[in-house]
Amino acid sequence: MSETVAAAAAVPSVRAFRRQLTRARRAHANKTWLQVAEDAYVALFTLAMLGVVVGAAIAQVHHELLGCPTAGCAAVREELPVVVALGTVGAVLHALASIGPVVSGSATGQWVLATPVARGGLLRRPYAAALGVAVAVCVAFPGVALAGTIASPATIVAVLVGAVGTGLLTTALATAAQPHPGLRRAVGVTGDALLLGALVLAAAIAYGLSWELTVDASVSLAVAGVVVVAGLVAAVLATRRISRLSRADVEPGGALVAGLTGAAYGLDLSLVGELLTARRFRLLGARRSRRGLGRGFGAVVVREGMRLARSPRRLLGLAAAAVVVQVGAAVGLGSLAVLVAALAGYAATRWTTASLRIVWRSPGLRRAFGLDDLALLVALAVPGGVVAALWSVGITMLLPGGSVVEVVVLTLAIWSGIVRSAASAAPRFDGPLVTSPMGALPPGMIVSVVRGPDVAVLGSLALTLGASTLWSVAVAVLVAAFALWRAINAVGDTRPYTERLQEATAEKRRS
Amino acid sequence: MSRKSKKTPTSLVSVTDLEHAYGHRVVFDHLSFHVRAGRCLVLRGPNGSGKTTLLRCLVGERPTSGTVTFDGRRVDESDPRFRADVATVLGDLDFFPDLTVLEHLDLLARAHGQAPEQADEVLEAVGISDVRDQFPGTLSSGQRQRLALATAFVRPYRLLVLDEPEQRLDTDGQAWLAQRLAADKRAGAAIVMATHDPDLAAAVGDDVLELGA
Numbered sequence: 001m002s003e004t005v006a007a008a009a010a011v012p013s014v015r016a017f018r019r020q021l022t023r024a025r026r027a028h029a030n031k032t033w034l035q036v037a038e039d040a041y042v043a044l045f046t047l048a049m050l051g052v053v054v055g056a057a058i059a060q061v062h063h064e065l066l067g068c069p070t071a072g073c074a075a076v077r078e079e080l081p082v083v084v085a086l087g088t089v090g091a092v093l094h095a096l097a098s099i100g101p102v103v104s105g106s107a108t109g110q111w112v113l114a115t116p117v118a119r120g121g122l123l124r125r126p127y128a129a130a131l132g133v134a135v136a137v138c139v140a141f142p143g144v145a146l147a148g149t150i151a152s153p154a155t156i157v158a159v160l161v162g163a164v165g166t167g168l169l170t171t172a173l174a175t176a177a178q179p180h181p182g183l184r185r186a187v188g189v190t191g192d193a194l195l196l197g198a199l200v201l202a203a204a205i206a207y208g209l210s211w212e213l214t215v216d217a218s219v220s221l222a223v224a225g226v227v228v229v230a231g232l233v234a235a236v237l238a239t240r241r242i243s244r245l246s247r248a249d250v251e252p253g254g255a256l257v258a259g260l261t262g263a264a265y266g267l268d269l270s271l272v273g274e275l276l277t278a279r280r281f282r283l284l285g286a287r288r289s290r291r292g293l294g295r296g297f298g299a300v301v302v303r304e305g306m307r308l309a310r311s312p313r314r315l316l317g318l319a320a321a322a323v324v325v326q327v328g329a330a331v332g333l334g335s336l337a338v339l340v341a342a343l344a345g346y347a348a349t350r351w352t353t354a355s356l357r358i359v360w361r362s363p364g365l366r367r368a369f370g371l372d373d374l375a376l377l378v379a380l381a382v383p384g385g386v387v388a389a390l391w392s393v394g395i396t397m398l399l400p401g402g403s404v405v406e407v408v409v410l411t412l413a414i415w416s417g418i419v420r421s422a423a424s425a426a427p428r429f430d431g432p433l434v435t436s437p438m439g440a441l442p443p444g445m446i447v448s449v450v451r452g453p454d455v456a457v458l459g460s461l462a463l464t465l466g467a468s469t470l471w472s473v474a475v476a477v478l479v480a481a482f483a484l485w486r487a488i489n490a491v492g493d494t495r496p497y498t499e500r501l502q503e504a505t506a507e508k509r510r511s
Numbered sequence: 512m513s514r515k516s517k518k519t520p521t522s523l524v525s526v527t528d529l530e531h532a533y534g535h536r537v538v539f540d541h542l543s544f545h546v547r548a549g550r551c552l553v554l555r556g557p558n559g560s561g562k563t564t565l566l567r568c569l570v571g572e573r574p575t576s577g578t579v580t581f582d583g584r585r586v587d588e589s590d591p592r593f594r595a596d597v598a599t600v601l602g603d604l605d606f607f608p609d610l611t612v613l614e615h616l617d618l619l620a621r622a623h624g625q626a627p628e629q630a631d632e633v634l635e636a637v638g639i640s641d642v643r644d645q646f647p648g649t650l651s652s653g654q655r656q657r658l659a660l661a662t663a664f665v666r667p668y669r670l671l672v673l674d675e676p677e678q679r680l681d682t683d684g685q686a687w688l689a690q691r692l693a694a695d696k697r698a699g700a701a702i703v704m705a706t707h708d709p710d711l712a713a714a715v716g717d718d719v720l721e722l723g724a
Contacts, residue, residue, distance in 0.1 A: 299621030
């Protein structure tokens with residue numbers, strides 16, 4: 001027997017390799033079976049609690065919608081499932097193309113995928129996980145939206161079966177495209193297009209578009225059956241292609257998932273956005289550099305504006321927020337529409353202060369600018385303020401009875417919110433932790449989630465409550481000044497906990 | 512490039528009786544020294560001896576006790592004049608994921624009131640002009656280090672504070688760095704640098720401070 005054949009014969013099967021890996025891991029396990037069972041119980045209990053809370057909220061909304069007699073409510077009730085289905089498929093395609101869909105952790109990539117063990121077998125589990133998640137999402141959202149309608153049980157079954165097929169199809173498509181950057185981008189763009197379509201449709205419905213679509217239940221079921229069969233065939237065909245995925249195809253997605261999971265555990269939504277942005281531009285690789293303009297403060301403002309223009313996809317978020325406000329107005333929110341607009345505007349524009357967040361959390365970068373803190377903060381936040389102002393003008397034109405006061409108050413409230421959330425200090429995991437039902441958490445972690453939305457609400461509260469023009473503007477200005485002051489004071493203390501503790505001790509000793 | 516001081520103080524940086532401790536562990540104490548314009552002080556010492564901590568104190572971090580002054584004024588990082596005069600590469604530099612290499616330097620050059628062409632010159636000098644249109648996430652670790660150095664060199668300064676600048680640089684890069692720092696000294700800039708590279712220390716250093724000895 002030649003050496004090559006002997007080496008090939010020594011390669012273990014995927015099953016044997018996994019068994020070996022499991023044995024090794026068990027040997028180093030630091031938890032007993034009882035502890036594992038306890039952890040599983042806590043996880044299941046948390047999921048069940050969340051399910052009950054979310055389910056109750058959805059049931060409440062459905063109850064309200066069913067009892068609401070306005071034309072807006074009727075439109076939301078009947079046409080919403082189509083919008084949700086379209087949006088869900090778009091979001092799933094976008095997410096699959098952004099993440100992988102087949103991913104592996106960096107350790108698995110470096111140690112396991114580098115072995116001659118059959119790669120297809122090793123990647124089958126992550127592929128199955130991607131299929132499972134995509135199917136679950138495709139079923140859950142349209143299913144929930146459909147539950148609020150008066151559709152027949154046969155139609156509901158047909159939609160759910162079709163959703164399973166769609167989940168399988170989308171994942172198979174994204175997996176086939178994964179090793180080809182061009183195709184992968186095309187899948188992402190298709191997702192974006194579907195999301196845009198959903199937005200346009202939602203806006204049209206809010207303006208009174210409705211349709212009468214009557215399809216025989218048996219036809220719906222037949223179509224759903226075809227979709228499921230196509231999905232299954234595509235999923236099986238794509239399984240054959242996963243062995244061709246390279247480590248470079250699967251590792252970055254794994255790192256992204258790990259980062260996103262960490263950010264989600266830390267309730268850090270900005271970090272989620274930052275990770276996605278970093279990933280997008282790493283995939284993009286390079287782009288022709290564009291020269292800035294001006295000097296000093298002005299140069300920072302101009303560059304920040306140019307940076308924002310580099311992400312036109314974000315306009316989708318602005319449009320989505322506008323549609324949310326529009327739908328809210330359509331179902332009769334009344335004066336609460338201003339509050340909803342402030343929150344929606346905050347959510348849609350918070351990405352505009354990503355640079356401020358990066359600079360405020362990086363002492364080296366802040367030093368590199370040479371501007372004083374206030375000037376730097378304002379320079380980095382001006383373009384975000386302009387976006388907030390433009391969005392506010394647009395939304396005020398859409399709302400019935402919108403005025404200049406609304407534009408001013410909304411702009412200030414949204415700008416205060418995005419500045420506060422970008423400049424607030426991150427929760428410190430290196431200091432003392434506080435016990436909570438969710439385990440040990442750093443102080444301020446939960447509060448950090450509401451830093452931003454809180455001032456957006458406060459800034460628009462006076463107008464929402466029907467205060468006079470003077471009071472409404474005065475409150476918004478005061479809140480903006482507070483947000484700016486807090487942001488400036490948040491600067492500086494980026495040192496490790498041990499250092500801050502030492503300084504406090506020394507201070508105590510001196511006094 | 513360095514900015515000439517209007518007055519020429521004997522010492523640009525003065526450190527007096529400096530002490531820094533983490534909890535009960537004293538990293539360094541009774542530390543006093545001066546750095547004059549056009550001179551380079553090299554910090555040496557084993558890992559954990561306090562080189563980086565000392566550099567941070569020089570650029571504004573509060574020590575446990577003692578004083579650090581720059582150009583006769585107590586070091587205050589919130590003072591824009593101080594920031595305009597002091598350039599640092601301390602390993603705590605992040606980059607904007609969506610700005611290209613050239614755009615980073617263009618932005619910093621303009622923020623410091625420099626001609627934008629400065630960015631191109633520094634790109635050439637640092638040896639990363641071939642990746643000028645790339646985003647930072649795609650750079651190798653050596654290229655990231657060159658970009659970090661470039662962010663300091665693209666602007667004027669009177670004091671340059673560097674923490675192991677030779678890290679991740681190839682042989683050519685290290686030689687270029689030594690030449691560049693020597694030129695900065697000739698132009699009147701003061702340099703304080705922590706390094707483990709004896710060649711770089713010998714080529715640029717005028718004085719050596721051993722920490723943890």
